[in-house]
Amino acid sequence: MTNSVSNVPGVPVYFSFLLNVTVNPTLTNEFMATMISSTASNTPDPTDPLSLHARQGGDTTHYDLGIERLNGTTTWTGDLADDTNYLVVVKYTFGAAASCNLYVNPTPGGGEPLQPQASATSDGVTAEPADIGTVLFYRAGSAVTYLTSGTYQYDVMRADTNWYNATPPATGAPAGATKLVFSPGGQTIATGSNSALITVTLEDQSNNVFTATSSTVVGLSSTSGGGTFLSGVDGTTVISSVTISNGTSTATFYYNDRVVGNPTISGANSLLTPATQLETVTSSPPSFPPGSIARLSDGNISLTATGALGTPYRLWGSTNVALKPVTTTWSLLNSGTISVSPFTNFDLAATNYPQRFYLFTSP
Numbered sequence: 001m002t003n004s005v006s007n008v009p010g011v012p013v014y015f016s017f018l019l020n021v022t023v024n025p026t027l028t029n030e031f032m033a034t035m036i037s038s039t040a041s042n043t044p045d046p047t048d049p050l051s052l053h054a055r056q057g058g059d060t061t062h063y064d065l066g067i068e069r070l071n072g073t074t075t076w077t078g079d080l081a082d083d084t085n086y087l088v089v090v091k092y093t094f095g096a097a098a099s100c101n102l103y104v105n106p107t108p109g110g111g112e113p114l115q116p117q118a119s120a121t122s123d124g125v126t127a128e129p130a131d132i133g134t135v136l137f138y139r140a141g142s143a144v145t146y147l148t149s150g151t152y153q154y155d156v157m158r159a160d161t162n163w164y165n166a167t168p169p170a171t172g173a174p175a176g177a178t179k180l181v182f183s184p185g186g187q188t189i190a191t192g193s194n195s196a197l198i199t200v201t202l203e204d205q206s207n208n209v210f211t212a213t214s215s216t217v218v219g220l221s222s223t224s225g226g227g228t229f230l231s232g233v234d235g236t237t238v239i240s241s242v243t244i245s246n247g248t249s250t251a252t253f254y255y256n257d258r259v260v261g262n263p264t265i266s267g268a269n270s271l272l273t274p275a276t277q278l279e280t281v282t283s284s285p286p287s288f289p290p291g292s293i294a295r296l297s298d299g300n301i302s303l304t305a306t307g308a309l310g311t312p313y314r315l316w317g318s319t320n321v322a323l324k325p326v327t328t329t330w331s332l333l334n335s336g337t338i339s340v341s342p343f344t345n346f347d348l349a350a351t352n353y354p355q356r357f358y359l360f361t362s363p
Contacts, residue, residue: 038133
């Protein structure tokens with residue numbers, strides 16, 4: 001595997017390959033392969049997240065495959081014949097109560113079978129890894145001498161978080177999902193305001209919309225320190241990812257940013273080309289929260305306001321709120337760029353007027 005998949009409960013990792021056993025194993029339990037963290041490099045161990053095993057079957061021309069999860073009990077398939085090609089798929093699902101599954105000869109291009117040939121759970125004690133990013137195969141003559149009785153040939157290996165991509169049709173059909181795409185295009189958003197609804201879509205290599213055959217988690221990020229992603233359902237719940245559910249092609253969210261600029265937002269899954277989009281965040285004038293204007297002991301006025309960092313502003317005052325245009329009929333009291341929020345200005349001439357109105361413009 002060239003990319004790792006982070007530990008997010010419920011997220012699966014599939015690894016598929018063609019297997020042909022040319023020399024039958026003679027041991028009752030030997031390691032064939034192990035699926036481990038991207039930072040691990042070890043000989044096979046029962047505490048590995050997922051390990052694949054083999055043993056002699058009912059006779060010397062048949063063998064069984066076994067699967068083990070995090071020091072749990074190894075569970076086995078029925079007999080498989082030597083010198084025969086099999087499509088094998090192993091599945092690791094993150095989550096303390098999740099299982100590892102083993103499938104033999106599922107239909108390429110079809111959906112994930114409801115029942116695996118073998119399924120294994122952990123011992124309930126061994127901790128999960130931070131990610132899955134390495135698959136190691138063991139062979140006769142390796143440094144791990146107790147693995148050496150069978151001869152295993154592997155071919156056409158695939159890893160993905162999507163079942164269809166790990167088991168695509170054999171010939172003549174489109175490939176699985178290869179990328180994520182945002183729509184609509186880049187937006188212009190006022191600071192502190194939600195964008196229009198943004199949709200992230202699964203597509204194949206021919207730019208066709210692809211229907212997920214298992215849940216696909218898309219992590220969301222922004223180059224802006226003031227960027228926030230919000231649920232596409234209510235527009236208020238802060239989120240860091242969305243999930244394209246099994247049987248669907250899209251997920252939605254909103255984007256909000258407190259900092260003026262041109263941030264790039266991204267939607268990423270480690271096994272897909274990420275979606276990226278450039279947004280334009282424009283300034284909106286600062287505002288006065290309730291109770292933020294106060295008269296000082298000397299009779300002058302303190303004005304505390306909030307706004308997006310980087311926003312240029314001008315503070316105006318007038319005894320007549322109806323005067324227009326503001327820039328020629330009101331008095332300019334202060335101007336600047338917001339570097340901290342909230343921030344405070346003072347009207348040191350307030351005692352000269354029976355009343356005064358205040359407003360901000362940007363710039």
